[in-house]
Amino acid sequence: GENVEQHPSTLSVQEGDSAVIKCTYSDSASNYFPWYKQELGKRPQLIIDIRSNVGEKKDQRIAVTLNKTAKHFSLHITETQPEDSAVYFCAASGSGTGNYQLIWGAGTKLIIKP
Amino acid sequence: DAGVIQSPRHEVTEMGQEVTLRCKPISGHNSLFWYRQTMMRGLELLIYFNNNVPIDDSGMPEDRFSAKMPNASFSTLKIQPSEPRDSAVYFCASSLAGADEQYFGPGTRLTVT
Numbered sequence: 001g002e003n004v005e006q007h008p009s010t011l012s013v014q015e016g017d018s019a020v021i022k023c024t025y026s027d028s029a030s031n032y033f034p035w036y037k038q039e040l041g042k043r044p045q046l047i048i049d050i051r052s053n054v055g056e057k058k059d060q061r062i063a064v065t066l067n068k069t070a071k072h073f074s075l076h077i078t079e080t081q082p083e084d085s086a087v088y089f090c091a092a093s094g095s096g097t098g099n100y101q102l103i104w105g106a107g108t109k110l111i112i113k114p
Numbered sequence: 115d116a117g118v119i120q121s122p123r124h125e126v127t128e129m130g131q132e133v134t135l136r137c138k139p140i141s142g143h144n145s146l147f148w149y150r151q152t153m154m155r156g157l158e159l160l161i162y163f164n165n166n167v168p169i170d171d172s173g174m175p176e177d178r179f180s181a182k183m184p185n186a187s188f189s190t191l192k193i194q195p196s197e198p199r200d201s202a203v204y205f206c207a208s209s210l211a212g213a214d215e216q217y218f219g220p221g222t223r224l225t226v227t
Contacts, residue, residue, distance in 0.1 A: 032214070034215065034216075043205060043218040043219065043220055043221055044157070044205075044218050045218070046215050046216070049215065089157065100145050100162060100164050100169060100209070100211075101147070101159055101162055101169075101170060102159075102216065104156070104157050104159070106156050107156055107157070
């Protein structure tokens with residue numbers, strides 16, 4: 001089955017700098033790759049997603065890139081701000097007929113230093 | 115829409131007691147997911163339903179855990195008997211169809227003493 005690895009587990013960056021979080025997946029049949037942000041004490045919420053027919057997607061300061069050949073995808077946050085501090089999770093769709101679940105990475109704690 | 119609704123928001127119970135967590139998915143969503151989140155184990159999928167039918171319950175820790183979805187607007191996760199190691203935040207999420215955006219509820223923080 002699908003396996004998703006996420007790195008790093010903790011990332012500390014200076015406010016205003018960029019942050020990059022990387023994930024790899026194992027099943028080439030996966031075709032949907034979302035990123036969720038979870039603030040302390042809150043629920044995970046989708047911030048951006050990408051499907052396998054697209055290589056890159058951008059939404060203001062956030063972008064996701066997908067390399068299907070290498071089976072990895074990355075989250076890029078530019079001009080980081082204090083409110084970007086949170087735990088970020090990547091996920092990949094499960095494979096197989098009728099499989100509706102997401103396989104989750106372990107999460108990255110992003111710390112924005114003032 | 116009010117989003118995914120979970121109750122209770124907090125539950126404190128003694129070891130051995132039965133605990134029932136409740137979830138109302140977003141109207142029109144076909145898939146429902148139960149997750150458990152702890153510091154040690156992260157976000158774990160326990161079970162998910164599609165069109166009210168359990169599809170994969172391989173994440174359910176043991177026989178003490180059971181989940182039902184009697185109709186499209188309601189699901190329960192039951193723990194009987196509860197143990198201190200069940201203490202966690204339990205999230206319910208729903209999605210429109212298949213591998214798509216999942217909308218999470220606010221979670222139920224369970225503490226078993």
